[in-house]
Amino acid sequence: MNQHPFPDDPLAGLPSRARIAELILRGRPHRDTYAGWQHYRTHRGQLVPPGLLTPQQWRSAPEARRTDYDLYRRMTNVNLPLQLTPMQDKVTRLIRRRLNGNTLKQDDPPLAGIMVSGWGNYGKTATVCSATAAFEDHWLQLHRFLIPHADPGTADLHAPVVYVSTPVTATPRSACVSILHFFRAEFRRSATLPELVRLVADSLRDHGVKVLVLDDISRLRMHRKDDQDVLDLMRAFMSLDVTLILTGVNIPATGLLREAKWDRKTAQWIMPQLESTRIHGLEITQTEHRFELVELDRFRYTTAEQIRAFLNHLRGVEVHLRLLNAKKGMLTDGTMPEYLMRRTGGVVGLLGRLIEDGSQEAMDTGREVLDEEVLDEIVLRREDMTDGPDEPLPPAEPPAARRPASAKRRPRNTVFDDRGPCAAEDRTG
Known part of the structure; x- marks a missing residue:
């Protein structure tokens, strides 16, 4: 035997x-398709x-x-688990509260949306996708995986969450195409914009969409007319019983919020009342606080509570790592926490990259442990380590309204100017 x-x-x-x-x-598959989103939701x-x-x-x-x-x-x-940090917990609770409230509304008003802002590598996309995927899990179980109020005899895919990335060259037409691409929906290439808008509205309703996540919204710049139209179009979809969640890098500086001001007491952006507009036959009533803006921060290392949160995160990472010479406290004992904070500035994405690359270096060199000597070999780009301000930057002035102080207008050519009779007599006198 x-x-x-x-x-x-x-x-x-x-x-x-x-x-x-x-x-x-x-x-x-990519998340911006139905198959890709379902793969992410079921395999995360x-x-x-x-x-x-x-x-x-x-x-x-x-x-x-x-x-x-x-x-x-x-x-x-190199596949560190997504941990619920205090910063991510703040965003997750807001998303859960907003979705729970919006899906229970009965009088069908335009639903309030969320903007999630933060600097690069702060984990905005990962946090929003994780929170909305959890909502979809609950929503599907609540309705036994069937579309509520579906027409008898139809077999539409049930897609409570739609994830779309903002097109690089955003126009209302390209935004509609991106949403239709999520469902692999067929449409005529010669379709007019109103036809595409109506097709998107029908798709959102037929597939039971409750959440529309628009990632990389910071690609929009409000000094461009097409970008303004895209944002207005997205707001129009909010009247279709869909909660809109926008994510982007430093959203206040893009001009999306126009004259938004940072309130130190509430630690959030205060947005002015927006104007009313009409886009492609869909009436949009803009009211104050249509979107709630939340900032996804980095780890801090000042107070005892902040230090404890950072150490808890490092412990969660340490338990996940598999190195032969690893020992308990590898990332949390001695000066290692201060070293990791100094190298990464408390940015979750940079911290993950440093540890992932360091783990590979430890395996390749045979050291099989993470210490400062191993991590010193890992180079992080300087611009990636640049800390964002403690308070978000104010909205930037549109580029078209700025002119460099050193720029001078080229003088006009006056060779062919007619200086009049007096000037002619002076030349011949």
Whole structure:
């Protein structure tokens, strides 16, 4: 009778080589399609780290299994789990509160939306996608995966959440096409803009859409007419029983909020009353606080509460890592927390990149542990480490309204000017 060479073998739960290859090689559709969003929603957080091995256990394992283990733990180390930090918890609670309230409204008013702002690598997209995916899980279970009030005999896909990235060259037409692309909906290329708007409105209703996430909204600039029309079009969709969530880098500086002011007491942006407008036959009533703007901050390291939150985050990362010489407190003992804060400025994305790259460096060099010596070999771009201000920047003035002080208007050519009879007599006198 054959016995397993390791009675308490931590490799017993390791996926097979075929399964590991499948995880690495399988295609991952983009989130801005229905198939891609469903793949993300159903697969998020499912990567389970392998068991912990000591260096002696690793050397005692068969060579083939060691290779599989190293490949799988390398994949684990570069896929850090999304943890609910205090900053992300603030945004998540706002999204949950807004969606719960909007989906319970009965008088069908234009629904209030959310803007999630922050600097680069702060985790805006990951936070919003995680919160809306959790909402979709709950919504599907609540309605037994069926579209509420669906027409009998129809077989439309149930898509409570639609995720779309703002087109680089945004126009009302390209925005409509992006939403239709999410559903792989067919439409005539020669369709007029009003036809596309109506098709989008029908798609949102037929598929039971409750949330429309528009990512990278900071690509819009309000000094461009097309961009203004896109934002007005998005607001128009809010009257279709859809909650609009916009994310972008430093939204107040893009001009989307016009003359928004930062309130120190409430720690949020105060937006003025917006004008009424009419876009493509859809009436939009702009009222104050149509959108609630929330800032996604970075980790701070000043108060005891802030330090504790940062250490808790590092512990969550440390438990996930798989390095042979790793020890408890690898990221939280001694001067390591201060080192990580200094290197990354408390930015979640940069912290993750530093640890992921450092883990690969530790495996490649055989050190199998994260310390300052290993992490010193990892280079972060200087512009990535630039901290955002403690308070968000005020809205920027449109480029068209600015003129450099050194710019001088070119003098007009006066060679052919008619100086009159007196000037002619002076020349001939």
